[in-house]
Amino acid sequence: MTLPSEHHLRAELNFEVHARPPDALAAPLRVSYLALLRGDGPREAAQAAMRMLALRFGVTPPSEGASHWSADLGSFRVRWEQHTEFHRVMFIREGVSDKPFAEPAIEVVPADWVAALPGELLVAADLEMNFEAEETLAQEIFSGSQLVGSVIGGRAMAFTDFRISGDGFSRFLVVSGSMSPMLAGRNVQRLLEMDTYRMMALLALPVARALSPLLTKWELELAEIAQVLTHAGQEDEPVLLNRLTDLASEIESQEATTRYRFSAAAAYYALVQRRIAELREERMEGLQTFQEFTERRLAPAMDTCQSTVARQEALSRRVARITQLLQTRVEITREEQNREVLGSMNRRAKQQLRLQQTVEGLSTAAITYYIVGLVSYAAKAMPARWGIDPDYATAAAVPLAALFVAWGLRRARRKLDLKDDD
Secondary structure (H helix, E strand, C coil): CCCCCCCCCHHHHHHHCCCCCCCCCCCCEEEEEEEEECCCCCCHHHHHHHHHHHHHHCCCCCCCCCCEEEEECCCCEEEEEECCCEEEEEEEEECCCCCCCCCCHHHHCCHHHHHCCCCEEEEEEEEEEECCCCHHHHHHHCCCCCCEEEEECCCEEEEECCCCCCCCCEEEEEECCCCCHHHHHHHHHHHHHHHHHHHHHHCHHHHHHHHHHHHHHHHHHHHHHHHHHHCCCHHHHHHHHHHHHHHHHHHHHHHHHHHHHHHHHHHHHHHHHHHHHHHCCECCCCCECHHHHHHHHHHHHHHHHHHHHHHHHHHHHHHHHHHHHHHHHHHHHHHHHHHHHHHHHHHHHHHHHHHHHHHHHHHHHHHHHHHHHHHHHHHHCCCHHHCCCHHHHHHHHHHHHHHHHHHHHHHHHHHHHHHHHC
16 A cells, blocks of 8 residues: 655654653662753763763764663663753663662763763762662661652652762662562653752752842832832933833843743753652651652742742833833823924914015015006107106006006915915
């Protein structure tokens, strides 16, 4: 059967469902896990580091543009994943040491290669998974710290204190019980992802704390502008508008800078909650569950970030409203000034009309005077036998000339008015 033409992304999108499957993990084993922020570095740097590791151990490196890679390097296995803001690498070593966490998996990884990994370290965790252990052993391992733990997946137990130990690693202890290797792999991945996304979400908290005094300052300045605006005169409006424009630009600039961080924090927080839900926790007497610990520690931080975002958006809307109000006042003032200018122009036009009428009357008299003068000269030049008295002729020409000139000027003015109307 011949199928219709295939969408060019069909295979890629279908493969995405199967991307980054968890490894099958069977106890006993040790896992060392690193998550590094990429920062401003190139995305390809992490992949280049993985290619160098593969070449060292003579295994197939990740393909060009790959976002995940795993390989068996003999004494340990490695699993690497590239994400939007960070990349993470997990080292897996079979067996456990005589003393818990004494010989982590990362010890067999070339130290110079680990030190040269690109990015800034955000999460470093050691995880040990045994068949059996007791809560008392967990208390000893975590040195009496406030322990967080629960039954996960109905078949295993997980413990941690979410603290960074002296070697720079946090620690997770997993008692696998009767978990299958695939279920154990999924639960280990969920625990480590929960810790990673928790830290990624908390990146927004320092931003919110730094932004809070700025928001307070801007809120006070906006309140002052609003108060001054109620009693401001026309001469104060341009100054207030400049202050509002400067304030709006500062707020918009800061909002553009922090918008991604706060949006990412909300997304990471949702992922933390999803990973905890997937653990299907059951309470252990006397211990906080991962859900309880997260809600008591992470939820307030996320509420602070959300509150900061709400303050920022509300402040931006208030600045826009007051700016619009001030612009309305400026427009009203401008319209009043335009009305005064139009009134002044109207008065000048009336004065010009009166002056024009006066000039027109003088023009009529002057033109009449010249016409009568010409008639007088013509009458005096007439032969005496014609019997025309120059004085009578001149007197008779005055009203006739005046009427003729007045009619001619009025006709010319009407023609000009008709042209203006067109």
